[in-house]
Amino acid sequence: xxxxxxxxxxxxxxxxxxxxxxxxxxxxxxxxxxxxxxxxxxxxxxxxxxxxxxxxxxxxxxxxxxxxxxxxxxxxxxxxxxxxxxxxxxxxxxxxxxxxxxxxxxxxxxxxxxxxxxxxxxxxxxxxxxxxxxxxxxxxxxxxxxxxxxxxxxxxxxxxxxxxxxxxxxxxxxxxxxxxxxxxxxxxxxxxxxxxxxxxxxxxxxxxxxxxxxxxxxxxxxxxxxxxxxxxxxxxxxxxxxxxxxxxxxxxxxxxxxxxxxxxxxxxxxxxxxxxxxxxxxxxxxxxxxxxxxxxxxxxxxxxxxxxxxxxxxxxxxxxxxxxxxxxxxxxxxxxxxxxxxxxxxxxxxxxxxxxxxxxxxxxxxxxxxxxxxxxxxxxxxxxxxxxxxxxxxxxxxxxxxx
Numbered sequence: 001x002x003x004x005x006x007x008x009x010x011x012x013x014x015x016x017x018x019x020x021x022x023x024x025x026x027x028x029x030x031x032x033x034x035x036x037x038x039x040x041x042x043x044x045x046x047x048x049x050x051x052x053x054x055x056x057x058x059x060x061x062x063x064x065x066x067x068x069x070x071x072x073x074x075x076x077x078x079x080x081x082x083x084x085x086x087x088x089x090x091x092x093x094x095x096x097x098x099x100x101x102x103x104x105x106x107x108x109x110x111x112x113x114x115x116x117x118x119x120x121x122x123x124x125x126x127x128x129x130x131x132x133x134x135x136x137x138x139x140x141x142x143x144x145x146x147x148x149x150x151x152x153x154x155x156x157x158x159x160x161x162x163x164x165x166x167x168x169x170x171x172x173x174x175x176x177x178x179x180x181x182x183x184x185x186x187x188x189x190x191x192x193x194x195x196x197x198x199x200x201x202x203x204x205x206x207x208x209x210x211x212x213x214x215x216x217x218x219x220x221x222x223x224x225x226x227x228x229x230x231x232x233x234x235x236x237x238x239x240x241x242x243x244x245x246x247x248x249x250x251x252x253x254x255x256x257x258x259x260x261x262x263x264x265x266x267x268x269x270x271x272x273x274x275x276x277x278x279x280x281x282x283x284x285x286x287x288x289x290x291x292x293x294x295x296x297x298x299x300x301x302x303x304x305x306x307x308x309x310x311x312x313x314x315x316x317x318x319x320x321x322x323x324x325x326x327x328x329x330x331x332x333x334x335x336x337x338x339x340x341x342x343x344x345x346x347x348x349x350x351x352x353x354x355x356x357x358x359x360x361x362x363x364x365x366x367x368x369x370x371x372x373x374x375x376x377x378x379x380x381x382x383x384x385x386x387x388x389x390x391x392x393x394x395x396x397x398x399x400x401x402x403x
Contacts, residue, residue, distance in 0.1 A: 074341040074352070075205030077255070078115035080108075080359075081291045081311030081333055082123040082161075083145065087135040088317040090142060092366045098130070101148035104315060107370045111335060111357060113153030117204040119211070120149055120157040121257065121291045121311070122186075125164060125171030126178045132167070138220045140167040146178035156202050158213035158257030160188030162292065164231040165221045172230050188213025188257065189231050196229035199246045207253055207340065207349055210246035214239060215259035216271060216292070234260065236275060243284035253286050253340055253349040261293035261310055264325055266392045268297065268309055276300075276307045287338070287351060294318055295329045296392040299336070299354060299400050306351050308336050312389075315361060315368055322363075329392065332385050333359040333368065337403055355403035358389040372402060 085101075093099040105112075112118040124139035126146060134140045149157065159175060167174075172189050179186045190196035200211045214234045223230055232238075239256065246254050256279065262269045272290070279285050280302055288307040290297065297310025311334055318330035339353035358371040360382060371382045371389075386402070393400045 072342050072344050073206045074339055075116040075207050075209075076114075077117045077119060077204070077287075077336075077338040077340065078112050079119040079289050079308065079311060079336045079338070080112075080121070080314040081296075082121055082294065082313050082316060083149070084123040084294075084313060084316035084318070085135070085139070085141040085145060086317035086322075088322075088363070089315065089366050090133070090135070093142070093144070099142040099144040101142075101145055102151045104366045104368055105148055105152040106367060107374065108335065108357075108359060108368050109152045111370065115153070115337070117156065117202060117209060118152070118154045119255070119257070119289065120152075120154045120314070121161070121259075122149075122157050122159050122175060122179075123161050123163055123291075125159075125167055126174040127167070128170060128174035128177055132170070134167070138166040139163050140171050140174070143174055143178040146182045146184065149179070150182035150184055154184055155204075156185040156187065156200065156211050158188050158211070158259070158289075158291075159186050160213040160215040160232045160257070161259045162215055162217055162219040164189060164215060165218045165223055168221060169227070169230065185211065186213075187211040188215070190229050193229045196232075199242065199249045199251070201246070201249060201251060204253075204340075207342070208250050210243075210249070210251035210254045211257065212239065212242055212246065212254065213257040213259075234258070234271075234275070236278065239279060240282055240284070243282060247284045252342075254284055255287045255289065256285050258288055258290045259292045260290055261297065263293055264295060264327055264330065265293060266295050266297050266310070266329070266395055268396075272309055276309065277302055280305050280307055286340075286349065289336075295327070296332055296334050296389050298396040299393050299398045300396050301398050304350060306338070306354060311336065312392075313361065314359065315366065317361075317363060317366070319363060329388050331361055331363075332389050332392075333361065334389050334393070335359060336400070354398075354400050356389070356393060356400045357403050358386040360385045 093101045124141045126143040127140045185202050187200040202209050214232045216234050243254050260271050290309045291311050293310045294313050296312035300307045314333040318326045335357040337355045338351050340349050341352040342349050360369045360371050362369050371386045
């Protein structure tokens, strides 16, 4: 082997050091090393071409992420029964300068407000100016009831009832005006024939819901034939026609409020048993909510759809202590909770879950009590109320679990 001079060996050694150092730096900068972050370069502005828009450069990485399957769309309904303002209820709401019913809803407002669509029934018409107030047997009650309805979280109210015409046109004007003022939607009363023909549509989550409202008749004052549009009477052909118009107007889900049944009983009468299933069989009606009997009545499932035959009293002074005809369950009420879900194949919306919250009216101050969560009243009394309500709902075999 040829020997090298000390100078040559020194130069060779320096070249070796330089080569090794370069290799180390190259490895440190290799982006394939997942534990090392390479320095970021300053962004460069380039003119995009059609090809650039269509196919991202490999160095940019993927531009989309896998879609998250959130399941089918749905919304929730909370429905309650009669708001029946007797004189004792109005007296309890009296203030120095008017009426304030809001505290009566303190316990239930958080529950109702959680629903996408909270539905009430106004049994007693409201005065347009709080003049000529009257109570049982003919009602015209303070218009401040509307503020409490809005405070409670209601989105829409059915208005057709046997007391809708008690005060004639004044009660219709007052009720519609009061609810319009607090921006709560309504169905079942109208001030003109044109308004009567308008379908009540409400947005609930991603769905458009139609609300229809009808009553079996009027107790204290019949409507003049020329003013039949003021409130809706039950007529099967008319209901089916309005439901079809609601569907044509864009309703994804059609909800029908029916004022029917026999007072002071949980048993169904001939009108309910005969007409209810026929209406529900229509492809344009998806849910029926009933009231008038002043007692909770059964829930029935027919072909995957539901009839809530009677929601009982939600606010009233009815009790065996105040009314010889009134059994104990007139003090009971209920919030029925319904989940409505879209079928991802057919696009049809239907009720997929039903539950209930039992309520009870404390007539010392007329607060509507959440029976399952109240801690300030006699637990035995509330347990009895809860049992009565659960039994009435399940009377025809459809169990509705408490929530």
